Amino acid sequence: MSNAAAAEPRLNVPEWSVSELSAALKRTVEDEFGHVRVRGEISGYRGPHSSGHCYFALKDESARIDAVVWRAAFARMRFKPEEGMEVVATGRLTTYPGRSTYQIVIESLEPAGVGALMALLEQRKQKLAAEGLFDEARKQLLPYLPHVVGVVTSPTGAVIRDILHRLSDRFPRHVLVWPVRVQGDGAAEEVAAAIRGFNALPEQGALRRPDVLIVARGGGSIEDLWSFNEEIVVRAAAESHIPLISAVGHETDITLIDFAADRRAPTPTAAAEMAVPVRAELMDGLANVARRAFACWQRGMEARRTELRAAARALPSPDALLAQPRQRLDACADRLPRALRANAQIHRTELSRIAARLGPQILRTQIRMQDERLQRCARGTAQGLRVLVERRRERFDATAQRLSTALRANARARREMIERQREQVTRLMERAERAIEAVLDRRAARLERASGLLTALSYHGVLARGFALVRDAAGKPLHGAAGIAPGLALDIEFADGRVAALATGTRAAAPPSPAPRLRRRRGGGGNEGQGTLF
Secondary structure, three states, X not given: OXXXXXXXXXHHOOOOOHHHHXXXXXXXXXXXXXXXXXXXXXEOOOOOOOOOOEEEEEEOOOOEXXXXXXXXXXXXXXXXXOOOOEEEEEEEEXXXXXXXXXXXXXXXXXEOOHXXXXXXXXXXXXXXXXXXXXXXXXXXXXXXXXXXXXXXXXXXXXXXXXHHHHHHHHOOOEEEEEEOOOOXXXXXXXXXHHHHHHHXXXXXXXXXXXXXXXXXXXXXXXXXXXXXXXXXXXXXXXXXXXXXXXXXXXXXXXXXXXXXXXXXXXXXXXXXHHHOOOHHHHHHHHHHHHHHXXXXXXXXXXXXXXXXXXXXXXXXXXHHHHHHHHHHHHHHHHHHHHHHHHHHHXXXXXXXXXXHOOOHHHHHHXXXXXXXXXXXXXXXXHHHHHHHHXXXXXXHHHHHHXXXXXXXXXXXXXXXXXXXXXXXXXXXXXXXXXXXXXXXXXXXXXXXXXXXXXXXXXXXXXXXXXXXXXXXXXXXXXXXXXXXXXXXXXXXXXXXXXXXXXXXOOOOOOOOOOOOOOEEOOOOOOOOOOEEOO
């Protein structure tokens, strides 16, 4: 009675479906907790999912809670989650009905304390240094006098006014300001975009690319300056083709962009002093150099003038220089007619002597000698050709004879080889015929044995011994009288044909005769324990 009484009130408990119960728990958890701040260590973080969302867990010494960061919130985060980092997460507590678990949907994330920030900063510094972003060999020299100075900073702070004032005092230059946020969400992305945007400007265009960049911000806490410790800013500074000066914070403030920049300035004002020289000092130095150059030029001209005067005193007069050549010219002019007449006489005598040797008889003798020489050469050539042809014919006959002998020997060898291969083929054919006959004999014997076995196992042999096979009208064999009803059409198959019949009734079957008993043979023998029919 007590159990029944206890069970009756439970019948009034409302019935929930699984979905309704999960929805009720979800509403209860979200209404009870709403926004919460949870401190714990990130565990199981493997980077953003292909959808852009992040899934990991927050844990401490004795508990863990699943966490999810939606893609939009992840893009707004200033601090990105990293495995093993201790953080303070702000978000909404909710449930996931698909696995009956509760989780926190994180909206913002920040490291747990300054110690964690410094540890994260040191870890990121070592990682970027290992990639070579802080190497001194990558740093560029600053231009001595830039035409355009690019400044990346907040347009409303005192930093830009200090930089412009210092530039105007030292050496006024054209300044391009790229306004950005210097702290808060999205500040790192804006600073990196400004550096890359200045680098993307054309060198010669309506808006000329700066010759030097200044990334500046006033002082503040490590949290305020954290945007300049982000990887995106450090990588943009390291990739900049324009020389870059980092002027973030005061002299004691150190950020990662200081290591990637080409120069680090302790203050924004010092960055402006590094970017341009002092105009007055430059003009004084230029005037001093000009005075020294003019004095050097004057001393050089005076020395050359002195050397020219000394050389002019040592040189002879033009008449003295031309007197001796003039006398040689007059002497040569006096000897020239006599030399021409003597030269003509010498050539005339030589011509007469040569003409005496060129008479008609001498020419005919030379022609006859050349003709005889030509005929001797022709006879020698003909004889040489005949000898050459005879030698070639003898070589050709010898080669033809050797070739004929070789062809006959090759043909004889080929015939012998063909005869040997023919004998080999004949032997192989005989072996193949014997093998085929043996295989056919074995197959015929197997076929005969299979045929005898089929004949022995076929029911036609049983029919030939006087038995009959009874089937019903459907052709199904009948195995007993119990399955035959009066009036049933039967098909009886004998050894020599089939007979149609009609069942009129059934009779009781005779009792089976007892099986003969086997008696043991008495006495010894090789088949001891075997029965006998006698």
